[in-house]
Amino acid sequence: MTAVLLGLFLFLPMAEVLWHLTSPAENWEHLRDTVLGRYLKGSAILVIGTAGLSLLLGVSTAWLVACCEFPGRRFFEWALILPLAIPTYIAAFAYFDLIDRLTPLLIWVRTNISPEAMTWLSDTMVYPVTTVVLAAVLYPYVYLVARAAFSRQGSRYAEAAQTLGHEPQSVFWRVALPLARPAIIGGLALVIMETLNDYGAVKHFGVPTFTTGIFRTWVSMGDLPGALRLAACLMVLILFLLLLEKWLRFGAKFHKTSPSDRPFQRYPLGQAKAGLAILCCLVPLVIGFALPLSRLAYWASLTAGKVLDTTFLKLTLNSIGVATATGLATVMIALFLAFTARYFGSQAAGVTNRLAILGYAVPGAVIAMGVLLVAGQVTQATGWILTGSLAVLVLCYVIRFLAVAWQPIDAGMERNCAQLNQASQTLGATPARSLFHINVPLLRNALVAGGLFVFVDTMKELPLTLILRPAEFETLSTKTYDLVFQSQIPESSVPALCIILVSLLPVIWLNRQMRAPEL
Amino acid sequence: MNLLTLRSVTKRYTATDPPAVDGVSFECAQGEIVALIGGSGSGKTTLLRVIAGLEIPDTGEVVLNGTTLNSPTRFVPPEKRDCGLVFQDYALFPNKTVSQNIAFGKGAADDPARIGELMEMADISGLEQRYPHEISGGQQQRVALVRALATRPSLLLLDEPLSHLDPELRDSVRTELLKLFRETDTTALFVSHDIEDAMAMADRMVVLRKGAAEQVGTPDEIYDRPANPHVARLFGKTNFIPLGLLPDAPHSIAAETGEGQVVPARPHQWQLVENSNDGSTAFTGKVVSTTNRGAHQEVLLQTENLTLTIHIPGNTTVKPGETLTVSCDLKV
Numbered sequence: 001m002t003a004v005l006l007g008l009f010l011f012l013p014m015a016e017v018l019w020h021l022t023s024p025a026e027n028w029e030h031l032r033d034t035v036l037g038r039y040l041k042g043s044a045i046l047v048i049g050t051a052g053l054s055l056l057l058g059v060s061t062a063w064l065v066a067c068c069e070f071p072g073r074r075f076f077e078w079a080l081i082l083p084l085a086i087p088t089y090i091a092a093f094a095y096f097d098l099i100d101r102l103t104p105l106l107i108w109v110r111t112n113i114s115p116e117a118m119t120w121l122s123d124t125m126v127y128p129v130t131t132v133v134l135a136a137v138l139y140p141y142v143y144l145v146a147r148a149a150f151s152r153q154g155s156r157y158a159e160a161a162q163t164l165g166h167e168p169q170s171v172f173w174r175v176a177l178p179l180a181r182p183a184i185i186g187g188l189a190l191v192i193m194e195t196l197n198d199y200g201a202v203k204h205f206g207v208p209t210f211t212t213g214i215f216r217t218w219v220s221m222g223d224l225p226g227a228l229r230l231a232a233c234l235m236v237l238i239l240f241l242l243l244l245e246k247w248l249r250f251g252a253k254f255h256k257t258s259p260s261d262r263p264f265q266r267y268p269l270g271q272a273k274a275g276l277a278i279l280c281c282l283v284p285l286v287i288g289f290a291l292p293l294s295r296l297a298y299w300a301s302l303t304a305g306k307v308l309d310t311t312f313l314k315l316t317l318n319s320i321g322v323a324t325a326t327g328l329a330t331v332m333i334a335l336f337l338a339f340t341a342r343y344f345g346s347q348a349a350g351v352t353n354r355l356a357i358l359g360y361a362v363p364g365a366v367i368a369m370g371v372l373l374v375a376g377q378v379t380q381a382t383g384w385i386l387t388g389s390l391a392v393l394v395l396c397y398v399i400r401f402l403a404v405a406w407q408p409i410d411a412g413m414e415r416n417c418a419q420l421n422q423a424s425q426t427l428g429a430t431p432a433r434s435l436f437h438i439n440v441p442l443l444r445n446a447l448v449a450g451g452l453f454v455f456v457d458t459m460k461e462l463p464l465t466l467i468l469r470p471a472e473f474e475t476l477s478t479k480t481y482d483l484v485f486q487s488q489i490p491e492s493s494v495p496a497l498c499i500i501l502v503s504l505l506p507v508i509w510l511n512r513q514m515r516a517p518e519l
Numbered sequence: 520m521n522l523l524t525l526r527s528v529t530k531r532y533t534a535t536d537p538p539a540v541d542g543v544s545f546e547c548a549q550g551e552i553v554a555l556i557g558g559s560g561s562g563k564t565t566l567l568r569v570i571a572g573l574e575i576p577d578t579g580e581v582v583l584n585g586t587t588l589n590s591p592t593r594f595v596p597p598e599k600r601d602c603g604l605v606f607q608d609y610a611l612f613p614n615k616t617v618s619q620n621i622a623f624g625k626g627a628a629d630d631p632a633r634i635g636e637l638m639e640m641a642d643i644s645g646l647e648q649r650y651p652h653e654i655s656g657g658q659q660q661r662v663a664l665v666r667a668l669a670t671r672p673s674l675l676l677l678d679e680p681l682s683h684l685d686p687e688l689r690d691s692v693r694t695e696l697l698k699l700f701r702e703t704d705t706t707a708l709f710v711s712h713d714i715e716d717a718m719a720m721a722d723r724m725v726v727l728r729k730g731a732a733e734q735v736g737t738p739d740e741i742y743d744r745p746a747n748p749h750v751a752r753l754f755g756k757t758n759f760i761p762l763g764l765l766p767d768a769p770h771s772i773a774a775e776t777g778e779g780q781v782v783p784a785r786p787h788q789w790q791l792v793e794n795s796n797d798g799s800t801a802f803t804g805k806v807v808s809t810t811n812r813g814a815h816q817e818v819l820l821q822t823e824n825l826t827l828t829i830h831i832p833g834n835t836t837v838k839p840g841e842t843l844t845v846s847c848d849l850k851v
Contacts, residue, residue, distance in 0.1 A: 159573050160610035162597040165625025165670055174623070178614050265573075 003340035007352025013370025021232035031226045042208040049131035054191045057284045058142025066150035069266040070274035076281040083288030084140040085503035087460040089200020090496045091137045093484050094292030130205045136288035138191045145187035149180035155264045182249040189245045197363040199463035210234040231366040299493035307494040319475040326397040327455035334405040360403035364464030371396045393468045405450030412446035523547040528579030539565040541730035554717035555710045557727035563710045571604045572597035602674040603667030611651040618647035627669035637665045677709035681716050714753045744770045751783040756828045758784045789829035789845045803844045
């Protein structure tokens with residue numbers, strides 16, 4: 001019962017935002033007629049472009065690494081995940097001058113074609129630029145799941161197809177790829193959610209999207225109801241995407257390929273093809289990791305002396321403190337929710353669990369608005385002023401990242417604890433005893449991993465933090481953002497690098513985990 | 520003419536371990552059903568995978584239908600080989616329906632009438648739109664079989680085709696498989712660890728041990744004239760009697776100890792006799808233990824210098840410690 005209520009409570013902010021789809025907003029008609037279409041178009045182009053490019057990069061590199069043999073394959077196997085450590089907004093800042101570099105082209109177009117063509121080009125080229133930058137750091141979501149799916153398939157199906165007369169190319173298109181489809185779509189969904197969540201990169205490159213629209217309407221125009229309506233529209237779009245994902249993954253359970261006893265016999269590549277393969281792996285790695293990291297490192301070496309002071313220490317501690325609190329709280333809540341739903345086999349708790357973890361799909365800015373709404377109602381009812389407190393910030397992170405901790409814990413419980421819980425029940429143990437003596441020790445890895453992931457995600461999080469941070473409260477991510485928008489890009493590289501370094505930890509862990517055969 | 524010829528095929532997985540397949544040669548005639556038999560680690564599956572092209576042998580030749588598939592200078596990839604393989608776990612594509620699975624093979628979809636016929640013969644008509652996880656294990660196997668046959672291979676390879684089936688099903692599946700092979704005029708080479716399956720289905724058998732072929736022959740030849748004690752033991756417990764004690768024996772083999780010749784005598788080839796003076800083939804000893812096996816009793820008999828395992832009728836009562844006299848009749 002408590003679990004059901006807690007689940008519903010965590011879902012409440014998202015429900016509130018949805019509720020505002022129909023609530024009155026005086027400027028709504030104006031917004032709808034002027035900007036809604038632009039935001040929708042901007043978000044759609046960006047999502048389609050980023051998803052498509054991530055798919056291409058992720059699947060091709062995963063296939064090369066999992067199923068072909070070429071020099072450097074083992075290096076690329078782990079290196080290709082590294083871009084995941086770079087948050088989208090930091091990648092965008094690292095490439096801050098990309099658009100400026102294209103100015104000569106614009107001038108050439110203006111003088112040689114027409115001023116209109118130049119305007120069109122400068123409006124249009126932000127899309128490919130942003131798409132490339134986003135895809136370069138988001139493709140690992142696809143790469144990771146596709147690589148795992150390809151290597152889990154093992155040799156069995158490929159061999160069956162070969163003995164039935166199919167060449168390696170045809171094996172890829174007709175067997176390996178269709179079998180990996182559900183997994184790949186799952187990874188693609190994460191790319192899309194991250195794209196929709198992004199605020200820093202699109203703001204920086206000036207792409208009109210829902211997130212920038214919400215901030216603009218609310219902060220610049222002071223139109224809270226309008227911003228809420230926009231957020232509600234975005235929620236609807238996301239719910240639609242979630243349904244689409246479910247539908248596209250249909251049959252996922254039929255695709256449970258039991259682990260093959262024989263690993264895939266990698267296709268050896270000839271010299272020319274091996275060269276192409278290396279190039280294919282090198283491009284995303286350089287664009288998504290090596291280049292931004294080295295630029296940041298270079299700037300950091302120039303500005304570190306100026307930036308590193310007690311204020312910087314303080315905001316680092318702020319970041320670590322908030323992230324630690326969020327990690328612990330999220331893991332505890334996730335453990336409680338998953339355990340009650342599984343232990344008591346409660347359908348209602350199962351449903352509210354799913355509702356509560358929806359936050360992973362909802363952009364931070366939208367959750368922040370929902371939490372503000374709820375906090376406002378609490379203030380109205382009780383007089384307590386919650387807004388602007390750290391507790392609200394942490395709560396908001398918990399809602400956003402609950403799924404990150406919940407999924408490994410729930411999966412671990414299903415795998416390891418279901419029968420044991422029944423056993424301990426028949427031995428007369430109380431639920432609490434089962435939880436602490438059986439589930440917690442057995443799930444230690446999942447708990448640590450979940451906490452670590454939430455910790456890092458919190459460190460990286462930007463839009464939600466921008467909205468909900470208490471006055472004068474700075475974290476590494478908001479500092480990076482602030483410095484960039486004060487045009488102190490070289491200075492911003494120091495906090496940005498700190499975030500990347502911390503983010504590398506779970507990336508390394510994740511890589512080891514995905515390679516483990518049982519996953 | 521031989522459909523399939525293997526000439527001293529050797530395959531090593533690592534340089535240090537003994538080879539998985541060690542200089543194996545045998546032939547397989549058109550229309551024949553051949554069993555590759557051996558225990559785990561005997562190299563039988565590796566050999567099958569070499570023929571399918573899924574493993575590349577270090578040395579040796581594989582010739583199918585007059586085409587050299589493997590030789591020191593030549594390797595034909597699996598997809599270009601004129602043979603089909605039924606995997607031990609069937610390897611049906613879980614995301615494709617039964618009919619999509621069957622139509623997947625190169626050229627299989629060109630002849631829908633034949634597919635219908637094959638499915639009819641394999642008794643899986645009506646399952647076309649089902650997914651592999653929706654049908655039983657036996658049906659899955661027949662789908663895998665039809666999928667392999669639908670490409671009209673000259674040679675069908677099967678990896679442990681009966682190992683997933685429970686004992687009651689085995690008999691009927693053996694009969695069905697044989698019928699299907701005969702009706703489609705299929706030359707089949709199958710791997711098995713079960714001597715009964717091999718005896719029941721194969722025209723000829725290749726007995727493998729530690730990667731080497733120990734004996735090639737018809738089931739009768741191998742049963743009656745095993746090449747060595749190991750082959751003899753494939754058929755169950757076997758007594759090895761020094762040739763001196765059974766001088767009239769039609770077949771004898773080198774003893775495992777390396778000293779002299781021994782005669783393999785199976786437990787059922789013994790009878791109780793009333794007295795010991797009616798010939799040189801009688802053995803007298805004390806009963807060590809008896810085990811009731813239903814139709815017969817298995818008796819462990821300790822003679823002066825041999826320990827014999829013999830079967831006596833289930834209705835005879837013997838007790839440990841009793842003295843029995845038995846004689847051996849190698850003709851039964």
